[in-house]
Amino acid sequence: MKILIIEDDAGIAELVRFELEDLGYETVWANTFVDAERILEEVDVKLMLIDYKLAGEENAGDWLQRRIKSNLPIPAFIMSTGQGDERVAVEMMKLGARDYLVKDSMLMTRLPEVIKRVSNDVENEMKLKQADELIQKQLKFTQLLMNISTSFINLPLSEVENAVHDSLANISRFVNADQSYIVYYDFKNQIATLDYEWSKEGFTPRKEIYQTIPMEKMDNWIPRHLKGEVVYVYDVNKYDQQNVRDSVLKYGIKSVIAIPMMDNGKCLGYVSFDSICENHVYSESEQQLFKVFSQLLINIYKRRQYVEEIRQSGEKYRLLFEHNPEPMAIFDYDTLKFLEVNDAAITHYGYSREEFLTMSIKDMRPVEDETLLKNNIGKLLKSNQFRLTARHLKKNGEIIQVELTSSQINWNGKKAIHILVNDVTEKNIAQDKLQEKRDILKKVLDESTSFIQLQSGDINYDKITDMMVEISGAYIVAFNQYVNNGAEYMTKSVSGIGDFVRNSINILGFNLIEKKWKADPFVNTFKERTSIQVFSGIQDVVGKVLPKSVTQIIESTFNSGQVVVVSTCYNNQVLGDFVLIFNKGRELKNSEIVKLFSNQVGLFLVRIETEKAMRESEEKYRYLFENNPQPMWIYDVDSLSFLEVNNAAINHYGFSRKEFLSMTLFDICPPDDIPEFVKSIANIKDKKDHFTRRRHLTKNEEIIYVELTSTPILYDSRNARHVLVNDVTKRKKMEDELNRKMSELLDN
Template sequence: MTKIKTSISTKNLLSFPFNLFKKKGLSVYQFSLILIVSASILSILIVSTAWVMSESNGVQKEISLLKEKNLENKEEKLKEEVLRLISYIEYTKHDTIRYSQEQLKDRVLRYFESIRFGNDGYVFVNTYSGNALLFNGKKLEEPIRMSDLKQPSGLNLFETEMNLVKLPGGGSFQYEFMKMDDPKPYPKISYIMGFDQWEWILGAGDYLDNLDSEIALMEKDLKSNLYRGLLIGIGIFIPLLILLLLFSTYVAKLIQNQFNNFVNIIKNSPLENKDQLPFNQIYIRDLKTIGIDILQAETLVKQFGNIIDQLNTKIYIFSKVNLKFIHANKGAIQKGGYAISELQDKTFLDILPTINRNQFLRQAEPLLQNQSDKILFESIFQRKDKTTVPVEVQLTLSFFDKKEVYVALIYDITERKQANKLIKNQKEQYDSLVQNIPVGVYKFRMKTSEEMSFEYISPRMCEMAGITEKDAYLDYMNVFKTVHPDEFENFINLILATFHNPKLFEWEGRVVIKDKIKWFSVRSNPSIVENGDILWDGVVTDITEHKKAEQLLQESEQRFVTFMNNTSALAWIKDENLNYVFLNKAYENMQNIKLENIKGKDDFIIFGQEIAERLQQNDRFVLETNQLLETDETVVDYKGTIFHALVNKFPIQTESGKKFVGGMAIDMTEHKKAEQLLQESEIHFRQLFENNPQPMWIYDLETLQFKDVNETALKKYGYAKDEFLTMTLKDIRPQEDIASLLKNIESVTDEFQESGVWRHQLKDGKLILVEIFSHNLLFEGKPARLVLVNDVTERKQTEEEILTINKELKTLNEIIMASVSSINLKEMLDTVLDEALQICGLEGGTICLIEPDNTFKLISQRESSEETIIDLTENKIKVGDCLCGSCVQDNCPLILNTKEEVLKYATREVLRGEDIRFHAAFPLISKGIGLGVLCVFTRTDIKPIPRSLKILETLSSQVALFIENILLVQDLENKVKERTLELEKSEKALLNMVDDLNIKQNQLATSNKKLAEINKEMETFSYSVSHDLKAPLRGIDGYSNLLQELYASELNEEAKIFVNNIRSGTQQMNQIIEDLLAYSRLDHSLIKKSFLNINLFINNSINLYKKELDDFKFEVQINIPTILIVADLDGLSIAFRNIFENAIKFTKLVENPKIIIDFEEDKNFWHILVTDNGIGFDMKYYDKVFQIFKRLHRVEEYPGTGIGLAMVEKAMQRMDGRVWATSELGKGATFYLEIPKILNYES
């Protein structure tokens, strides 16, 4: 350039060359030479410009290619991601033993939620039905309709996804979508594949904004390459230009010389017309062109120089000879830290300290040998501050100021190095991931010619299959051969089937690898490639462990279930949300439910709120504390029987961290009942014991010590309680009885015992007769006996009296018999005396009769002393003169109980002289006339019982009577009868007591019998009604029909109407009979409560009327929840159907008939509401609505028997429910069925 400048600096640019050719012509040769030179300059310029242009185009193309390639890579990665998702689901989905389908899905979604990849990439899951499950990288607790999700792109995501799901192997699409942390739309690409089994849309999506910036970086890089190219162009161009200039200078010199030569030649020649030579003009013009081109070239070079100088890339120009710096651009100075002046002393090697001169020359060798026009090598760049940075050096040879120089472009490759490292790391991670997951991958090609081969088989898969890669590629059968012989045929058939129907290939089965049986799962997606071949992308998974575990699990599950189902205890497992996961047979039976129906449901469904809350409280305790809980729970079985159970609840935690609560219950109902009974009986016993009017106590069987005693006993026996409890049984027995007491105790048994009559001694020493009832029991853990004492002292006396009376009566009878048969007075009176003595148990006695002279005459005597006999027979004792005579006068027996009394009152010496210790005299008086006296006495201490004396009194009067009159006999007989009657009465009284006990039972039996009779009557009635009433009806209808059919021609119109009326009458009658029967059946059929799904119940009931509802175009609205209620199914069925039939009947003729069925629930009742918009009724007739046979309409208007609603009322009352209605005439009616929640009825 300097050269040019100097050569054209004089005067003006054009003047210099023109001077050369001043007024001189040129030869043709010179002219053509100049033409060639200018043409070549021109062509060089054109070529370089074109090159720059084309290079710039190439860059653009390369960038777009790069973009495409990157997108493909991204898509490929996303597809891999989705395939991994599917293989994960494939692993997981088999675990159906531990988890329900829902739980499995939940697990999968939770895992997917955690997956991140690429640039903010994440997984999303939607269902085929259009629900989003995993959205924007988050698992949705409640699925959201995809149509509800706002899409920034306005694209119908779901439709697009569904289209891709239908493609074999899925597909990708690009759109704009928000980021997880940024609602702004970003460009995004997602890969979609369907998982048909779960009807899931699986997607992996990643954002493209980073990709764009990557590409921008690359674009920059490429552009700098272009500049580099340009520089190279310049590098080539500058020497060329210099060469050209040199050449053109040389040419110019040549021209000048030639010109001079010409000038000289012309000057020295004798040529005459020198001025006529034309060369001057032409040449000057062409030279001008060259100058302009050179100028342009210079400008161009300058511009390039500027560009180079301004570039950020470090560009150094240094000498080829000594490597010293000649020039450095702005970028080089800024980044290297050296000023230009500082650089002048340094060589290129100073900034690349890691290489020496020889190494550099070796690197530059190809350049020097002209084998290459640029070389690249990496090295370390040292800045002025000694910091280093890895760089790439691009070296070219060029010319600068005529000198050959190196031009070095130095790129900082720190980032690239890092990026490379990063990529390497990621690759390694990926590789290790692929290595570590037990999944083999393959591509299998099925040609249209039915040839097959592995196009790719991953090393992992070969390892799994136990064959070498070589063998696998050589023949696919080497791989197929590993399939277990038993499954081989099936496997091959499956493959052959896919020839004609390429769809997802799924196989799971056994393979034999190195003599070991393993389980593989193969999954492969077909894609049809251009030439019609099918390419299968497959994944092989070793599921042996899984299968083994599955099998083990199955076995253990089987064992578990068998065990559980064979135990009579109830067993169940609930999950964390207290929904049932398992329950055993016993439980199923108790609640009449099936496991499959109750799975996932909770106790509220089975037991209702009250019980369920109690049970769940315990469950929660177990879940929260992780402790075993032993408790009592009370539930109700499906029949409503109360069930007391001893329950063990325990926490179960699976390896995966899932919590369950298990439970086992043993039926303690009987035990509980017994316990309760025991408690009750204890209380009863206590009351019975404490308040018993009979003395009771408990004594220890070993020590005979009293352990407890009741108030009555203490009172009776006269002891204080403390005192009594220190005593033993022996202390209340007279000494002489103790031996037999001990003997008796030895023989006591557990059984209730009535041990007869004993003598007990009271504290005051008095002896009483008692009856003992006793029974063994445990008292304070020791064997003891409970005793009930019955004081029978008085009773015994009475009994004895009765015995005596009986004896006496017998005697009387004998006397009477004797008197009847005997005419001898003496004989008779002897007998009387004997009997009298026998009655009173004394040894002596006399009977004296009063003679007409009012003196005593001894008729009969026993054991009287001689003196007395003589006194009585010989002394003619007057009635008033002796002791006995006074009793006749007083008409009253005289009884002297002791000897002292005898001595005191005896008037006769004779008597006083005797040792009489007891004396009784009884007057023999008849009709007020004294006839004689009967005396008894004894010389012993025996005292006759008062009763016998009374008898003697009687006897005396009887004897008197007999003596007086023969009628006396009859009179006596009457007396006997009276007596007998009295006795019978007392016996009857005793019997009555027993009867009283039975009365209640009898009454019960009677009423039961009555009930049975009523039922029987009812049944007979029903039976008769159906038989006896319906049979004639059938006859009437049958013959009417025959009349209509066979004699239609003989009947006139009126007759036909009659027959018709007969027939409709019989139908009406039949209906009434049917309804009456149903109504009466309600009375005596058992009601039983059962669980029923009210929604199902209503729907089923309504279905019966479907045709009628359709015919009359009814609108039926059912607002019934799906819940279980407890009710009498038969009754509710009758009630609801009648109400509904009524609603139809009274609504079907109005316009737009409508029936609404509602359901209401409060604390105590369920209500079913049936509302219609029919003709309704006037509420003033409300009372008549539910009465039997009451109708508000004429039969011909609205047919009916008038029994329906009465039946409804009865059916509801049976279950303690109610029915009522509200209505407005012409506007419709609402009927309410009220079902009580607690059903007290048993039958």
């Protein structure tokens, strides 16, 4: 998988690049969004790691919005943000971000896990998309075969030749072949005869020079076709059958597939598709559908051979209908009674052929669908071809959901409707479950958003356990949080048991919420603790994640069954447990979303603790800054304006704080030094640590000599530098005086 790193900090980009390449990913780096645009046009990027704010550029949100408005593709992406940028992360997740990383000291620790998880999700989505595309292609292929099959039913013999050629052309165009043939074997004369040919526009037909082929020149094709095997050669240049290879290479053929036409174990010939422009990959499912087409051709061949015999005997010749793997039926246009059904319909619905032929299409529908049936039949009878969805009844009373494709035909002199049935019951159930998961995921995202936007630091544990009840389907959910470095755990909330928690003092003699218990025995029992552990009953967790007194009440009051413990972790540290208790006969649902929500809660808990630590750290830093005996200030690297100064700087330079904060670095630079200062300041901007000597002006216009040590920082979301000032004026004067005396001494 190729990953695009969009990062303006070359050092961070290089670290990320080394880490990802060690994990086996290919990487490409862009330090501007313009660079990223070019790379996305030239490289097949599957995943992006985007820095939200690049120096001197629009932010990532604006860039992504611009691509969306321009209908430009956006690969899956992970957002990286600075410390405290969670609101930005929420915006990005609404734009489609799969996850976000905070650019702090833990960045490289969290990076591998996030990349692996998101890349796995992307690969799975790609596989699902490819599978869906393959299914859609197969459905279209099946529909094409259905149309061909329908067109062949009761087709006059005079039109068969054109119909076969048209079907060969349609199949060839569908699979993007360049040329195709239908070849019949003459075993008596040991030759293969080319009967039909189709060539894409711009390709020269070869039927005249390729009319017959001696079987001795066909290498192993004959024995393989006699066994019913498909001969598929992806790369003719590497084919080990010399005669066939030499004969097809002279026409520039790169790939060829030849499907035997089998009739009751006997091979009558083959249908082949040649690719000249490029090598062609045919899937197993396509090869199976080719076999269906070859069976169609067999039926046409047999019809052409025996049509006179069939006409004399008056037998019904059903071409593919009886052997089609999908349920098919023909019913009378006027009476709606069944005239014929195939074996697949008999098997699928459970009725015998005799029972079907006494029924009408109305007998297949539930009573409550009568009005809908009348409307559908009206539409169906008005159209030569029609597609609709309906509910059907099987003989055992089971109701199934079906897609019906219909065509009007003439059947034994009667106007009739030919229908193909596609049972989509399981597909619709799967779609409903998928939609349910999507709805729950949206709720999880909304809750995660509310976590991130929470400012007070107060945690609504009741809302967390209520949400877990909805996601998991559990009857009761409790959340325990570890305290005192894991030595104890505290029950924070219990949902699903009404007033029990509020009345816990009266029932248990103590308040269950905020009650501390001894350390979770699971920590000592399992060396590697899994994120989800399933237990058969509540007795398995007595005294572990719920105190014995609580589990006894739950067991005696509720019809409890399975118990699931979901660990809330961060960086392999267990922060707490969700305890999910189910009614008997019920099991955990949406396990992936349960894990996701548990992880979100873990991140939220860590964020609350981190913000608390940051506030404490900020207060300490401000105290050290303001009370440092050395002059110090912070300035904006873009505008060079002062953002903050300490008391020592105010006293040393004579300006008030208000005056400092209205000034820039130019205001304390002597006019003669400004040209040199302008040149040097550009070099300082991107340096991590910098030391320099300069002259400064105090408020009383005294020139002082200073040594400046600066470090880059982020201050109020602005790129800035923290400067420490050391006044060396006295030392400079002493050095000058010493140099003067040394010069005088040397002169004498």
